[in-house]
Amino acid sequence: MSSSSTSAAANEYPYEEGGYTLYSAFGDPFSLRSLRALSAAKVPYKLVGIDFSNLPSWYHLVNPQLKLPSLRLPSGEILTESLVISEFVADQFPEAQLLPKSAIERAQLRLFVEIFTSRVIPNMINLLTSAAAEEQDSARANLLATIKEANDELAKQWERPSGKGGPLWLGDKFSLAEINTVSFVKQMAGAKKYRGLVIPQTQEYAAFNKWVDAFSAYPEYLEFSIPDDVLAEAVAKFFNLKE
Ligand SMILES: N[C@@H](CCC(=O)N[C@@H](CS)C(=O)NCC(=O)O)C(=O)O
Structure with missing residues:
Protein backbone atom coordinates (compact mmCIF):
# COMPACT_ATOMS: atom_id res chain seq x y z
CA MET A 1 0.00 0.00 0.00
CA GLN A 97 -8.89 17.93 28.80
CA LEU A 98 -11.70 17.64 26.26
CA LEU A 99 -13.84 15.93 28.90
CA PRO A 100 -14.36 16.95 32.56
CA LYS A 101 -12.78 14.88 35.32
CA SER A 102 -15.59 13.08 37.12
CA ALA A 103 -17.83 10.34 35.75
CA ILE A 104 -21.00 12.31 36.53
CA GLU A 105 -19.71 15.45 34.80
CA ARG A 106 -18.80 13.36 31.75
CA ALA A 107 -22.26 11.77 31.75
CA GLN A 108 -23.92 15.20 31.94
CA LEU A 109 -21.84 16.45 29.00
CA ARG A 110 -22.73 13.34 26.98
CA LEU A 111 -26.43 13.86 27.76
CA PHE A 112 -26.16 17.36 26.27
CA VAL A 113 -24.54 15.94 23.10
CA GLU A 114 -27.28 13.28 23.00
CA ILE A 115 -29.97 15.99 22.75
CA PHE A 116 -28.35 16.94 19.43
CA THR A 117 -27.72 13.42 18.20
CA SER A 118 -31.13 11.94 18.89
CA ARG A 119 -33.42 15.00 18.69
CA VAL A 120 -31.98 18.24 17.23
CA ILE A 121 -30.37 16.59 14.16
CA PRO A 122 -33.34 14.32 13.23
CA ASN A 123 -35.78 17.22 13.72
CA MET A 124 -33.65 19.51 11.57
CA ILE A 125 -33.56 16.85 8.82
CA ASN A 126 -37.37 16.47 9.15
CA LEU A 127 -37.83 20.20 8.68
CA LEU A 128 -35.52 20.29 5.65
CA THR A 129 -37.22 17.32 4.01
CA SER A 130 -40.84 18.37 4.72
CA ALA A 131 -42.52 19.64 1.56
CA ALA A 132 -46.05 20.64 2.66
CA ALA A 133 -46.48 23.88 4.65
CA GLU A 134 -48.40 22.10 7.43
CA GLU A 135 -45.68 19.48 7.83
CA GLN A 136 -43.07 22.25 7.93
CA ASP A 137 -44.99 24.05 10.70
CA SER A 138 -44.99 21.02 12.96
CA ALA A 139 -41.37 20.12 12.08
CA ARG A 140 -40.31 23.70 12.92
CA ALA A 141 -42.14 23.54 16.27
CA ASN A 142 -40.51 20.18 17.07
CA LEU A 143 -37.05 21.54 16.25
CA LEU A 144 -37.62 24.62 18.42
CA ALA A 145 -38.70 22.36 21.30
CA THR A 146 -35.40 20.45 21.09
CA ILE A 147 -33.43 23.73 20.96
CA LYS A 148 -35.31 24.79 24.09
CA GLU A 149 -34.28 21.47 25.66
CA ALA A 150 -30.60 22.26 24.90
CA ASN A 151 -31.18 25.79 26.28
CA ASP A 152 -32.49 24.43 29.58
CA GLU A 153 -29.59 21.96 29.92
CA LEU A 154 -27.09 24.79 29.41
CA ALA A 155 -28.81 26.92 32.05
CA LYS A 156 -28.74 23.94 34.47
CA GLN A 157 -25.08 23.20 33.71
CA TRP A 158 -24.00 26.78 34.39
CA GLU A 159 -25.31 26.41 37.95
CA ARG A 160 -23.02 23.39 38.50
CA PRO A 161 -19.36 23.80 39.60
CA SER A 162 -18.05 22.43 36.26
CA GLY A 163 -20.23 24.93 34.31
CA LYS A 164 -18.60 27.89 36.07
CA GLY A 165 -21.46 30.20 35.08
CA GLY A 166 -20.84 29.68 31.32
CA PRO A 167 -20.72 30.80 28.60
CA LEU A 168 -19.50 27.38 27.27
CA TRP A 169 -20.51 24.01 28.74
CA LEU A 170 -17.32 23.92 30.85
CA GLY A 171 -17.12 27.65 31.58
CA ASP A 172 -14.42 29.13 29.34
CA LYS A 173 -13.10 25.78 28.02
CA PHE A 174 -14.07 24.59 24.51
CA SER A 175 -14.72 20.91 25.21
CA LEU A 176 -16.32 17.85 23.63
CA ALA A 177 -19.70 19.50 24.39
CA GLU A 178 -18.94 22.10 21.71
CA ILE A 179 -16.79 19.90 19.44
CA ASN A 180 -19.70 17.49 18.96
CA THR A 181 -22.49 20.04 18.51
CA VAL A 182 -21.47 23.42 17.06
CA SER A 183 -21.36 22.28 13.42
CA PHE A 184 -25.04 21.28 13.68
CA VAL A 185 -26.01 24.61 15.25
CA LYS A 186 -24.38 26.40 12.30
CA GLN A 187 -26.00 23.97 9.85
CA MET A 188 -29.30 25.58 10.90
CA ALA A 189 -28.43 28.39 8.42
CA GLY A 190 -30.12 26.21 5.78
CA ALA A 191 -33.32 25.83 7.85
CA LYS A 192 -33.31 29.58 8.58
CA LYS A 193 -33.01 30.58 4.92
CA TYR A 194 -35.18 27.90 3.31
CA ARG A 195 -37.61 26.84 6.06
CA GLY A 196 -38.26 30.04 8.05
CA LEU A 197 -36.60 28.81 11.24
CA VAL A 198 -36.24 31.66 13.75
CA ILE A 199 -34.70 31.11 17.18
CA PRO A 200 -36.42 33.80 19.27
CA GLN A 201 -34.21 36.35 21.03
CA THR A 202 -36.24 35.90 24.22
CA GLN A 203 -35.58 34.88 27.81
CA GLU A 204 -36.82 31.38 26.89
CA TYR A 205 -33.84 30.86 24.58
CA ALA A 206 -31.39 33.20 26.36
CA ALA A 207 -28.90 30.50 27.43
CA PHE A 208 -28.80 28.93 23.95
CA ASN A 209 -28.29 32.31 22.25
CA LYS A 210 -25.59 33.28 24.77
CA TRP A 211 -23.81 29.98 24.15
CA VAL A 212 -23.93 30.40 20.33
CA ASP A 213 -22.58 33.97 20.54
CA ALA A 214 -19.81 32.80 22.87
CA PHE A 215 -18.58 29.72 20.98
CA SER A 216 -18.72 31.63 17.65
CA ALA A 217 -15.87 33.85 18.90
CA TYR A 218 -13.59 30.99 20.04
CA PRO A 219 -10.53 30.10 17.90
CA GLU A 220 -11.52 26.41 18.16
CA TYR A 221 -14.76 27.28 16.33
CA LEU A 222 -13.26 29.86 13.96
CA GLU A 223 -10.50 27.54 12.69
CA PHE A 224 -13.14 25.50 10.81
CA SER A 225 -15.93 28.06 10.46
CA ILE A 226 -17.89 28.27 7.23
CA PRO A 227 -19.88 31.43 6.35
CA ASP A 228 -23.65 31.10 6.89
CA ASP A 229 -24.47 31.80 3.22
CA VAL A 230 -22.07 29.07 2.03
CA LEU A 231 -23.57 26.61 4.53
CA ALA A 232 -27.15 27.53 3.57
CA GLU A 233 -26.36 26.87 -0.11
CA ALA A 234 -24.60 23.57 0.70
CA VAL A 235 -27.67 22.45 2.70
CA ALA A 236 -29.97 23.57 -0.13
CA LYS A 237 -27.96 21.57 -2.65
CA PHE A 238 -27.86 18.46 -0.44
CA PHE A 239 -31.63 18.52 0.30
CA ASN A 240 -32.61 19.97 -3.10
CA LEU A 241 -34.33 23.02 -1.51
CA LYS A 242 -35.79 26.05 -3.28
CA GLU A 243 -36.64 29.42 -1.70
N1 LIG B 1 -23.56 8.40 12.39
C1 LIG B 1 -22.58 8.82 11.44
C2 LIG B 1 -23.23 9.64 10.36
C3 LIG B 1 -22.25 10.06 9.30
C4 LIG B 1 -22.92 10.60 8.05
O1 LIG B 1 -24.13 10.45 7.83
N2 LIG B 1 -22.10 11.22 7.22
C5 LIG B 1 -22.58 11.74 5.97
C6 LIG B 1 -21.77 12.94 5.63
S1 LIG B 1 -22.63 13.90 4.48
C7 LIG B 1 -22.38 10.71 4.88
O2 LIG B 1 -21.38 10.05 4.87
N3 LIG B 1 -23.33 10.62 3.95
C8 LIG B 1 -23.19 9.76 2.82
C9 LIG B 1 -24.23 8.68 2.83
O3 LIG B 1 -25.02 8.61 3.78
O4 LIG B 1 -24.21 7.92 1.89
C10 LIG B 1 -21.49 9.62 12.15
O5 LIG B 1 -21.79 10.24 13.18
O6 LIG B 1 -20.33 9.60 11.71
Missing part, protein backbone atom coordinates in the same frame (compact mmCIF):
# COMPACT_ATOMS: atom_id res chain seq x y z
CA SER A 2 1.20 3.47 -0.72
CA SER A 3 0.71 6.56 1.40
CA SER A 4 1.05 8.97 -1.48
CA SER A 5 -0.99 7.43 -4.26
CA THR A 6 -4.05 9.35 -5.41
CA SER A 7 -5.25 6.85 -8.01
CA ALA A 8 -5.04 3.69 -5.91
CA ALA A 9 -5.16 0.12 -7.19
CA ALA A 10 -8.13 -2.11 -6.22
CA ASN A 11 -6.68 -3.09 -2.83
CA GLU A 12 -5.09 0.27 -2.00
CA TYR A 13 -6.14 3.53 -0.50
CA PRO A 14 -4.27 6.69 0.56
CA TYR A 15 -3.06 7.04 4.14
CA GLU A 16 -0.19 8.37 6.20
CA GLU A 17 2.19 5.55 7.18
CA GLY A 18 2.65 5.55 10.98
CA GLY A 19 0.35 8.52 11.48
CA TYR A 20 -3.29 9.55 11.66
CA THR A 21 -5.35 9.94 8.48
CA LEU A 22 -8.76 11.62 8.53
CA TYR A 23 -11.19 11.00 5.67
CA SER A 24 -13.52 13.95 5.67
CA ALA A 25 -16.03 15.76 3.45
CA PHE A 26 -15.91 19.57 3.13
CA GLY A 27 -18.63 21.30 5.14
CA ASP A 28 -19.98 18.01 6.51
CA PRO A 29 -21.06 18.59 10.14
CA PHE A 30 -20.11 15.02 11.13
CA SER A 31 -16.59 15.40 9.70
CA LEU A 32 -16.27 18.77 11.46
CA ARG A 33 -16.58 16.95 14.81
CA SER A 34 -13.43 14.96 13.99
CA LEU A 35 -11.52 17.94 12.58
CA ARG A 36 -12.21 19.96 15.73
CA ALA A 37 -11.37 17.07 18.09
CA LEU A 38 -8.00 16.38 16.41
CA SER A 39 -7.13 20.07 16.31
CA ALA A 40 -8.14 20.69 19.95
CA ALA A 41 -5.88 17.81 21.02
CA LYS A 42 -3.09 19.09 18.71
CA VAL A 43 -2.87 15.74 16.89
CA PRO A 44 -0.99 15.93 13.56
CA TYR A 45 -2.90 14.14 10.81
CA LYS A 46 -3.10 13.75 7.05
CA LEU A 47 -6.40 15.00 5.64
CA VAL A 48 -7.98 13.12 2.76
CA GLY A 49 -10.84 15.25 1.46
CA ILE A 50 -13.69 13.26 -0.05
CA ASP A 51 -16.62 14.37 -2.20
CA PHE A 52 -19.48 12.25 -0.84
CA SER A 53 -21.49 12.68 -4.03
CA ASN A 54 -18.61 11.06 -5.91
CA LEU A 55 -16.94 8.63 -3.49
CA PRO A 56 -13.57 7.24 -4.61
CA SER A 57 -13.68 3.56 -5.61
CA TRP A 58 -11.34 2.61 -2.73
CA TYR A 59 -13.43 4.18 0.06
CA HIS A 60 -15.21 0.90 0.92
CA LEU A 61 -11.79 -0.38 2.07
CA VAL A 62 -11.75 2.40 4.68
CA ASN A 63 -15.43 2.31 5.69
CA PRO A 64 -17.75 -0.37 4.28
CA GLN A 65 -20.72 1.78 5.44
CA LEU A 66 -19.46 4.44 2.97
CA LYS A 67 -20.04 7.18 5.58
CA LEU A 68 -17.78 10.08 6.51
CA PRO A 69 -15.77 10.75 8.61
CA SER A 70 -13.33 7.86 9.20
CA LEU A 71 -10.04 7.95 11.08
CA ARG A 72 -7.13 5.61 10.36
CA LEU A 73 -4.84 5.24 13.38
CA PRO A 74 -1.03 4.79 13.31
CA SER A 75 -1.65 1.10 14.12
CA GLY A 76 -3.71 0.67 10.94
CA GLU A 77 -6.98 0.30 12.86
CA ILE A 78 -9.81 2.34 11.39
CA LEU A 79 -12.46 4.12 13.46
CA THR A 80 -15.79 5.28 12.06
CA GLU A 81 -18.74 7.19 13.60
CA SER A 82 -17.98 10.80 14.44
CA LEU A 83 -18.87 10.53 18.15
CA VAL A 84 -16.68 7.45 18.55
CA ILE A 85 -13.79 9.33 16.92
CA SER A 86 -14.21 12.37 19.22
CA GLU A 87 -14.38 10.15 22.30
CA PHE A 88 -11.29 8.24 21.13
CA VAL A 89 -9.34 11.50 20.74
CA ALA A 90 -10.45 12.64 24.22
CA ASP A 91 -9.38 9.27 25.73
CA GLN A 92 -6.11 8.99 23.81
CA PHE A 93 -5.01 12.57 24.56
CA PRO A 94 -6.25 13.25 28.12
CA GLU A 95 -3.87 16.21 28.50
CA ALA A 96 -6.15 18.16 26.11
Whole structure:
Protein backbone atom coordinates (compact mmCIF):
# COMPACT_ATOMS: atom_id res chain seq x y z
CA MET A 1 0.00 0.00 0.00
CA SER A 2 1.20 3.47 -0.72
CA SER A 3 0.71 6.56 1.40
CA SER A 4 1.05 8.97 -1.48
CA SER A 5 -0.99 7.43 -4.26
CA THR A 6 -4.05 9.35 -5.41
CA SER A 7 -5.25 6.85 -8.01
CA ALA A 8 -5.04 3.69 -5.91
CA ALA A 9 -5.16 0.12 -7.19
CA ALA A 10 -8.13 -2.11 -6.22
CA ASN A 11 -6.68 -3.09 -2.83
CA GLU A 12 -5.09 0.27 -2.00
CA TYR A 13 -6.14 3.53 -0.50
CA PRO A 14 -4.27 6.69 0.56
CA TYR A 15 -3.06 7.04 4.14
CA GLU A 16 -0.19 8.37 6.20
CA GLU A 17 2.19 5.55 7.18
CA GLY A 18 2.65 5.55 10.98
CA GLY A 19 0.35 8.52 11.48
CA TYR A 20 -3.29 9.55 11.66
CA THR A 21 -5.35 9.94 8.48
CA LEU A 22 -8.76 11.62 8.53
CA TYR A 23 -11.19 11.00 5.67
CA SER A 24 -13.52 13.95 5.67
CA ALA A 25 -16.03 15.76 3.45
CA PHE A 26 -15.91 19.57 3.13
CA GLY A 27 -18.63 21.30 5.14
CA ASP A 28 -19.98 18.01 6.51
CA PRO A 29 -21.06 18.59 10.14
CA PHE A 30 -20.11 15.02 11.13
CA SER A 31 -16.59 15.40 9.70
CA LEU A 32 -16.27 18.77 11.46
CA ARG A 33 -16.58 16.95 14.81
CA SER A 34 -13.43 14.96 13.99
CA LEU A 35 -11.52 17.94 12.58
CA ARG A 36 -12.21 19.96 15.73
CA ALA A 37 -11.37 17.07 18.09
CA LEU A 38 -8.00 16.38 16.41
CA SER A 39 -7.13 20.07 16.31
CA ALA A 40 -8.14 20.69 19.95
CA ALA A 41 -5.88 17.81 21.02
CA LYS A 42 -3.09 19.09 18.71
CA VAL A 43 -2.87 15.74 16.89
CA PRO A 44 -0.99 15.93 13.56
CA TYR A 45 -2.90 14.14 10.81
CA LYS A 46 -3.10 13.75 7.05
CA LEU A 47 -6.40 15.00 5.64
CA VAL A 48 -7.98 13.12 2.76
CA GLY A 49 -10.84 15.25 1.46
CA ILE A 50 -13.69 13.26 -0.05
CA ASP A 51 -16.62 14.37 -2.20
CA PHE A 52 -19.48 12.25 -0.84
CA SER A 53 -21.49 12.68 -4.03
CA ASN A 54 -18.61 11.06 -5.91
CA LEU A 55 -16.94 8.63 -3.49
CA PRO A 56 -13.57 7.24 -4.61
CA SER A 57 -13.68 3.56 -5.61
CA TRP A 58 -11.34 2.61 -2.73
CA TYR A 59 -13.43 4.18 0.06
CA HIS A 60 -15.21 0.90 0.92
CA LEU A 61 -11.79 -0.38 2.07
CA VAL A 62 -11.75 2.40 4.68
CA ASN A 63 -15.43 2.31 5.69
CA PRO A 64 -17.75 -0.37 4.28
CA GLN A 65 -20.72 1.78 5.44
CA LEU A 66 -19.46 4.44 2.97
CA LYS A 67 -20.04 7.18 5.58
CA LEU A 68 -17.78 10.08 6.51
CA PRO A 69 -15.77 10.75 8.61
CA SER A 70 -13.33 7.86 9.20
CA LEU A 71 -10.04 7.95 11.08
CA ARG A 72 -7.13 5.61 10.36
CA LEU A 73 -4.84 5.24 13.38
CA PRO A 74 -1.03 4.79 13.31
CA SER A 75 -1.65 1.10 14.12
CA GLY A 76 -3.71 0.67 10.94
CA GLU A 77 -6.98 0.30 12.86
CA ILE A 78 -9.81 2.34 11.39
CA LEU A 79 -12.46 4.12 13.46
CA THR A 80 -15.79 5.28 12.06
CA GLU A 81 -18.74 7.19 13.60
CA SER A 82 -17.98 10.80 14.44
CA LEU A 83 -18.87 10.53 18.15
CA VAL A 84 -16.68 7.45 18.55
CA ILE A 85 -13.79 9.33 16.92
CA SER A 86 -14.21 12.37 19.22
CA GLU A 87 -14.38 10.15 22.30
CA PHE A 88 -11.29 8.24 21.13
CA VAL A 89 -9.34 11.50 20.74
CA ALA A 90 -10.45 12.64 24.22
CA ASP A 91 -9.38 9.27 25.73
CA GLN A 92 -6.11 8.99 23.81
CA PHE A 93 -5.01 12.57 24.56
CA PRO A 94 -6.25 13.25 28.12
CA GLU A 95 -3.87 16.21 28.50
CA ALA A 96 -6.15 18.16 26.11
CA GLN A 97 -8.89 17.93 28.80
CA LEU A 98 -11.70 17.64 26.26
CA LEU A 99 -13.84 15.93 28.90
CA PRO A 100 -14.36 16.95 32.56
CA LYS A 101 -12.78 14.88 35.32
CA SER A 102 -15.59 13.08 37.12
CA ALA A 103 -17.83 10.34 35.75
CA ILE A 104 -21.00 12.31 36.53
CA GLU A 105 -19.71 15.45 34.80
CA ARG A 106 -18.80 13.36 31.75
CA ALA A 107 -22.26 11.77 31.75
CA GLN A 108 -23.92 15.20 31.94
CA LEU A 109 -21.84 16.45 29.00
CA ARG A 110 -22.73 13.34 26.98
CA LEU A 111 -26.43 13.86 27.76
CA PHE A 112 -26.16 17.36 26.27
CA VAL A 113 -24.54 15.94 23.10
CA GLU A 114 -27.28 13.28 23.00
CA ILE A 115 -29.97 15.99 22.75
CA PHE A 116 -28.35 16.94 19.43
CA THR A 117 -27.72 13.42 18.20
CA SER A 118 -31.13 11.94 18.89
CA ARG A 119 -33.42 15.00 18.69
CA VAL A 120 -31.98 18.24 17.23
CA ILE A 121 -30.37 16.59 14.16
CA PRO A 122 -33.34 14.32 13.23
CA ASN A 123 -35.78 17.22 13.72
CA MET A 124 -33.65 19.51 11.57
CA ILE A 125 -33.56 16.85 8.82
CA ASN A 126 -37.37 16.47 9.15
CA LEU A 127 -37.83 20.20 8.68
CA LEU A 128 -35.52 20.29 5.65
CA THR A 129 -37.22 17.32 4.01
CA SER A 130 -40.84 18.37 4.72
CA ALA A 131 -42.52 19.64 1.56
CA ALA A 132 -46.05 20.64 2.66
CA ALA A 133 -46.48 23.88 4.65
CA GLU A 134 -48.40 22.10 7.43
CA GLU A 135 -45.68 19.48 7.83
CA GLN A 136 -43.07 22.25 7.93
CA ASP A 137 -44.99 24.05 10.70
CA SER A 138 -44.99 21.02 12.96
CA ALA A 139 -41.37 20.12 12.08
CA ARG A 140 -40.31 23.70 12.92
CA ALA A 141 -42.14 23.54 16.27
CA ASN A 142 -40.51 20.18 17.07
CA LEU A 143 -37.05 21.54 16.25
CA LEU A 144 -37.62 24.62 18.42
CA ALA A 145 -38.70 22.36 21.30
CA THR A 146 -35.40 20.45 21.09
CA ILE A 147 -33.43 23.73 20.96
CA LYS A 148 -35.31 24.79 24.09
CA GLU A 149 -34.28 21.47 25.66
CA ALA A 150 -30.60 22.26 24.90
CA ASN A 151 -31.18 25.79 26.28
CA ASP A 152 -32.49 24.43 29.58
CA GLU A 153 -29.59 21.96 29.92
CA LEU A 154 -27.09 24.79 29.41
CA ALA A 155 -28.81 26.92 32.05
CA LYS A 156 -28.74 23.94 34.47
CA GLN A 157 -25.08 23.20 33.71
CA TRP A 158 -24.00 26.78 34.39
CA GLU A 159 -25.31 26.41 37.95
CA ARG A 160 -23.02 23.39 38.50
CA PRO A 161 -19.36 23.80 39.60
CA SER A 162 -18.05 22.43 36.26
CA GLY A 163 -20.23 24.93 34.31
CA LYS A 164 -18.60 27.89 36.07
CA GLY A 165 -21.46 30.20 35.08
CA GLY A 166 -20.84 29.68 31.32
CA PRO A 167 -20.72 30.80 28.60
CA LEU A 168 -19.50 27.38 27.27
CA TRP A 169 -20.51 24.01 28.74
CA LEU A 170 -17.32 23.92 30.85
CA GLY A 171 -17.12 27.65 31.58
CA ASP A 172 -14.42 29.13 29.34
CA LYS A 173 -13.10 25.78 28.02
CA PHE A 174 -14.07 24.59 24.51
CA SER A 175 -14.72 20.91 25.21
CA LEU A 176 -16.32 17.85 23.63
CA ALA A 177 -19.70 19.50 24.39
CA GLU A 178 -18.94 22.10 21.71
CA ILE A 179 -16.79 19.90 19.44
CA ASN A 180 -19.70 17.49 18.96
CA THR A 181 -22.49 20.04 18.51
CA VAL A 182 -21.47 23.42 17.06
CA SER A 183 -21.36 22.28 13.42
CA PHE A 184 -25.04 21.28 13.68
CA VAL A 185 -26.01 24.61 15.25
CA LYS A 186 -24.38 26.40 12.30
CA GLN A 187 -26.00 23.97 9.85
CA MET A 188 -29.30 25.58 10.90
CA ALA A 189 -28.43 28.39 8.42
CA GLY A 190 -30.12 26.21 5.78
CA ALA A 191 -33.32 25.83 7.85
CA LYS A 192 -33.31 29.58 8.58
CA LYS A 193 -33.01 30.58 4.92
CA TYR A 194 -35.18 27.90 3.31
CA ARG A 195 -37.61 26.84 6.06
CA GLY A 196 -38.26 30.04 8.05
CA LEU A 197 -36.60 28.81 11.24
CA VAL A 198 -36.24 31.66 13.75
CA ILE A 199 -34.70 31.11 17.18
CA PRO A 200 -36.42 33.80 19.27
CA GLN A 201 -34.21 36.35 21.03
CA THR A 202 -36.24 35.90 24.22
CA GLN A 203 -35.58 34.88 27.81
CA GLU A 204 -36.82 31.38 26.89
CA TYR A 205 -33.84 30.86 24.58
CA ALA A 206 -31.39 33.20 26.36
CA ALA A 207 -28.90 30.50 27.43
CA PHE A 208 -28.80 28.93 23.95
CA ASN A 209 -28.29 32.31 22.25
CA LYS A 210 -25.59 33.28 24.77
CA TRP A 211 -23.81 29.98 24.15
CA VAL A 212 -23.93 30.40 20.33
CA ASP A 213 -22.58 33.97 20.54
CA ALA A 214 -19.81 32.80 22.87
CA PHE A 215 -18.58 29.72 20.98
CA SER A 216 -18.72 31.63 17.65
CA ALA A 217 -15.87 33.85 18.90
CA TYR A 218 -13.59 30.99 20.04
CA PRO A 219 -10.53 30.10 17.90
CA GLU A 220 -11.52 26.41 18.16
CA TYR A 221 -14.76 27.28 16.33
CA LEU A 222 -13.26 29.86 13.96
CA GLU A 223 -10.50 27.54 12.69
CA PHE A 224 -13.14 25.50 10.81
CA SER A 225 -15.93 28.06 10.46
CA ILE A 226 -17.89 28.27 7.23
CA PRO A 227 -19.88 31.43 6.35
CA ASP A 228 -23.65 31.10 6.89
CA ASP A 229 -24.47 31.80 3.22
CA VAL A 230 -22.07 29.07 2.03
CA LEU A 231 -23.57 26.61 4.53
CA ALA A 232 -27.15 27.53 3.57
CA GLU A 233 -26.36 26.87 -0.11
CA ALA A 234 -24.60 23.57 0.70
CA VAL A 235 -27.67 22.45 2.70
CA ALA A 236 -29.97 23.57 -0.13
CA LYS A 237 -27.96 21.57 -2.65
CA PHE A 238 -27.86 18.46 -0.44
CA PHE A 239 -31.63 18.52 0.30
CA ASN A 240 -32.61 19.97 -3.10
CA LEU A 241 -34.33 23.02 -1.51
CA LYS A 242 -35.79 26.05 -3.28
CA GLU A 243 -36.64 29.42 -1.70
N1 LIG B 1 -23.56 8.40 12.39
C1 LIG B 1 -22.58 8.82 11.44
C2 LIG B 1 -23.23 9.64 10.36
C3 LIG B 1 -22.25 10.06 9.30
C4 LIG B 1 -22.92 10.60 8.05
O1 LIG B 1 -24.13 10.45 7.83
N2 LIG B 1 -22.10 11.22 7.22
C5 LIG B 1 -22.58 11.74 5.97
C6 LIG B 1 -21.77 12.94 5.63
S1 LIG B 1 -22.63 13.90 4.48
C7 LIG B 1 -22.38 10.71 4.88
O2 LIG B 1 -21.38 10.05 4.87
N3 LIG B 1 -23.33 10.62 3.95
C8 LIG B 1 -23.19 9.76 2.82
C9 LIG B 1 -24.23 8.68 2.83
O3 LIG B 1 -25.02 8.61 3.78
O4 LIG B 1 -24.21 7.92 1.89
C10 LIG B 1 -21.49 9.62 12.15
O5 LIG B 1 -21.79 10.24 13.18
O6 LIG B 1 -20.33 9.60 11.71
